[in-house]
Amino acid sequence: MSKVNAFAAQEAGGSLSKFRYELGDLKSEEVDIKIHYCGICHSDLSMLNNEWGMTQYPFVPGHEIVGEVTAIGDKVKKVKVGDKVGLGWNSASCMHCEQCMRGQHHLCYNLESTIVGRHGGFADYVRGHWSWTVPLPKEIDMAKAGPLLCGGITVFNPIILAGVKPTDKVGVIGIGGLGHMALKFLNKWGCEVIAFSSNPDKKEQILKMGATKVINSRDPEELKSINGTLDFILNTTNVSLDWDSYLGTLAPKGRFHTVGAVLEPMPIPAFSLIMGEKSVAGSPLGSPALTTTMLDFCVRHDIYPIVEEFPMENVNEAMEHLHKGKARYRIVLKA
Numbered sequence: 001m002s003k004v005n006a007f008a009a010q011e012a013g014g015s016l017s018k019f020r021y022e023l024g025d026l027k028s029e030e031v032d033i034k035i036h037y038c039g040i041c042h043s044d045l046s047m048l049n050n051e052w053g054m055t056q057y058p059f060v061p062g063h064e065i066v067g068e069v070t071a072i073g074d075k076v077k078k079v080k081v082g083d084k085v086g087l088g089w090n091s092a093s094c095m096h097c098e099q100c101m102r103g104q105h106h107l108c109y110n111l112e113s114t115i116v117g118r119h120g121g122f123a124d125y126v127r128g129h130w131s132w133t134v135p136l137p138k139e140i141d142m143a144k145a146g147p148l149l150c151g152g153i154t155v156f157n158p159i160i161l162a163g164v165k166p167t168d169k170v171g172v173i174g175i176g177g178l179g180h181m182a183l184k185f186l187n188k189w190g191c192e193v194i195a196f197s198s199n200p201d202k203k204e205q206i207l208k209m210g211a212t213k214v215i216n217s218r219d220p221e222e223l224k225s226i227n228g229t230l231d232f233i234l235n236t237t238n239v240s241l242d243w244d245s246y247l248g249t250l251a252p253k254g255r256f257h258t259v260g261a262v263l264e265p266m267p268i269p270a271f272s273l274i275m276g277e278k279s280v281a282g283s284p285l286g287s288p289a290l291t292t293t294m295l296d297f298c299v300r301h302d303i304y305p306i307v308e309e310f311p312m313e314n315v316n317e318a319m320e321h322l323h324k325g326k327a328r329y330r331i332v333l334k335a
Contacts, residue, residue: 006123007315008058012050016315019058021119023127028073031133033085038121038312039064039146040322040331042177042238043089043261047115048319054116062121062333063089063114064146066136076130084136086295087121088149089113089285092129105131105287122315124335134291137299144304147177147330148295150285151305155182155234156294157286158257159189162232166190171230171249173217174237175199175206178259180329181305182234183210188301194226196246217241223249228276230254240264247272247280258282305330 008019026032044061046052065087069079079085093100093108100108114120114128136145155178164170164186171194172182179195186193187210195211197203203214215222223245230249235241235258243266247256258266259282268280286294298304306329310318318331 004119004123004125006060006119007312008060008119008122009048010058012055012057013048014057016061016122016319019060021058023125026071026073026127028075029130030073030127031069031076031079031085031130032071033065033067033087033126033128033133034070035065035067035121035124035126035335036142037066037146037335038062038333039150039307040318040327040333041147041150042322043150044115044120045319045322046261056117059115060119060122061115062123062126063087064148064150064332065114065121065126066142066145066149067126067335069133070125072130078130079133079135084138084142086134086136086145086149086291087114087126087128087132088134088153088291089115090132091118091127092132095131103287103289106285122312122333132288134288134295137295139299140295141304143309143332143334144307145295146332147181147305147307148298149291151178151330152181152298153286153291153294154178154259154284155236156185156297157283157290158234158259158281159185160286160290161281161283162255162257164189164191164232168192168231169229169251170194171196171215171233171246172211173233173235173241173246174260175202175209175211176236177305177327177330178236179234180206180209181303182236184303185297186210188297188303194230220245228252233257235260238262240266243267244269244272247278250276250278252276252278254278256280307332309334
């Protein structure tokens, strides 16, 4: 297999049209994957519009990929032809730097992203390094698994980093594509989960997702009502908020963790941290090993994103659906 049929944009903000390209020779540690499903993440939209200033055109989005291994290089480990696998935001790491040697491949100094400088999963095939080609549990629902490879691991990693305990009282800001998965994880983790949402119409659905209580994030009095009670807050939004008010809801030694790519500087008052020994942190995705652990956890507890499925040929309709904020809550393309 050398020719790939894909959908690509030729310019920033452009529509996606049929595009064919040559993959070239398979390197010794590379894996070719026939794509079955590919999720659409908001970062695909950001990259399409070159919001982060690093998109190269023609641009093929797609980094929440699940499919089947069709070819492997002669030095590939861990996977074989016929295996069902996933590939997320990252597609390769150097395997020899300090971070890789510590098992923190997602912090590699020479990390290669699936849709940065290369073509992604809005296609029939994609290629990646064996280390980032994650075997899927046999029992997993492949039609819903794609978003776990990016959105899922993005909100699962902070739970591990912060050492969240089942006895903790936690909060999630923004119940969308990322936030609704965070609710599911934290609920099955055993936590009391407070959801912060600006949409009162979603309250009943949010409770069904695993929240214990829903706080109206636009009501200062509701925020004050839980001051000093939360051990951990996960922010999944990418907009500026009243950071000090949220820090006020943290208990002493509480941790505020953001995975939302807020482009503006976050003004954090020093005394809001100092007086309660509180901390602010952030993280990208997670390592391949942690992604495997997350997938096993999902299968064990039947955790999946709520998805809407579109055929791959309707990719522009699907992207517009996301752009208009209509996605409930993740979109998956069926190849």
